[in-house]
Amino acid sequence: xxTDQLIDMLARDPxxxxxxxxxxxxxxxxxxxLAGSALLMAVFLGVRPDLRxxxxxxxxxxxxxxxxxLLAASVAGxxxxxxxxxxxxxxxxxxxxxxLAVWALAAVVLFGAAPAERVVxxxxxxxxxxxxxIAFLSVPFFAGAFWAMKGLAPTRLAxxxxxxxxxxxxxxxxxxxxxxxxxxxxxxxxxxxxxxxIPATAGAILGPRLLRW
Numbered sequence: 001x002x003t004d005q006l007i008d009m010l011a012r013d014p015x016x017x018x019x020x021x022x023x024x025x026x027x028x029x030x031x032x033x034l035a036g037s038a039l040l041m042a043v044f045l046g047v048r049p050d051l052r053x054x055x056x057x058x059x060x061x062x063x064x065x066x067x068x069x070l071l072a073a074s075v076a077g078x079x080x081x082x083x084x085x086x087x088x089x090x091x092x093x094x095x096x097x098x099x100l101a102v103w104a105l106a107a108v109v110l111f112g113a114a115p116a117e118r119v120v121x122x123x124x125x126x127x128x129x130x131x132x133x134i135a136f137l138s139v140p141f142f143a144g145a146f147w148a149m150k151g152l153a154p155t156r157l158a159x160x161x162x163x164x165x166x167x168x169x170x171x172x173x174x175x176x177x178x179x180x181x182x183x184x185x186x187x188x189x190x191x192x193x194x195x196x197x198i199p200a201t202a203g204a205i206l207g208p209r210l211l212r213w
Contacts, residue, residue: 022082025151026075029144033168036140037175045133045179059183062105066188067173069098070196074166078145081160082152095166099193106186124182127191133179134195138165138172142199146210154211161207162200169196 041047054060073094080086110118124130145164154160173192182188 022079022152025148026079026082026145029141029148030075030167030171033141033144033171034175036144037137037172038178040137040140041175041179044136045176047178048181050181051178054181054183057183059185060177062185063183063188064174064177066098066102066192067170067177067196070095071167071170071174073098074163074170078149078160078163078167081154081156081163082149084153084155099189102185102189102193106184106189109185118186121184122186122190124184124187124191126180126182127187130176130180130182130187130191131195131198134169134172134176134192135198136172137175138168138196138199141171142168142203144168146203146206149211150213153213154207157208157211158204159207160211162204164207165200165203166196168203169199172196172199 048054073091077088077091077095080088080091110121113121142165145167146161149160149164173196176192176195182191
């Protein structure tokens, strides 16, 4: 097919993109992804038995705040990256804020603890499995986020894939909070972030291949 024929075909009877298409696709990905992650957690990991007691502690809600803030920022960024020519704007600066906040809190806790307690605060009891559990729980959301972007028009494919992966990782971490007994900010600022970084890195690598249109 010649170039002029291709241009004529693309220009013939163009259909406008329905209003709110970006928001609807990402909302579907968010809903189904969270449901899938929750199902994986319930089947393979289970809910922590003391969840009711833990939910009465302020640190439990601060623990939820980290992945929730990253999820909100990454969803906003992914929605912008799903459309060509739309800059991230302040969203790019919003990603580091919850990370810096948990690191600052972790530094205060570690410096205020006795030297013998610092290793426990950093590694807890589940450091070796935590990042991989988060990455595992992120799989349904990862698939949904890429489905949402693939049906739109991303142009910066590596960045878009990275944001899709971060969405998945943050959603996986949010669901994992219902299973994980760890409450130390140092633990969250290390192993939770590593768990979220795994799908984010995978998304950045796979974005140019899976999001090409």
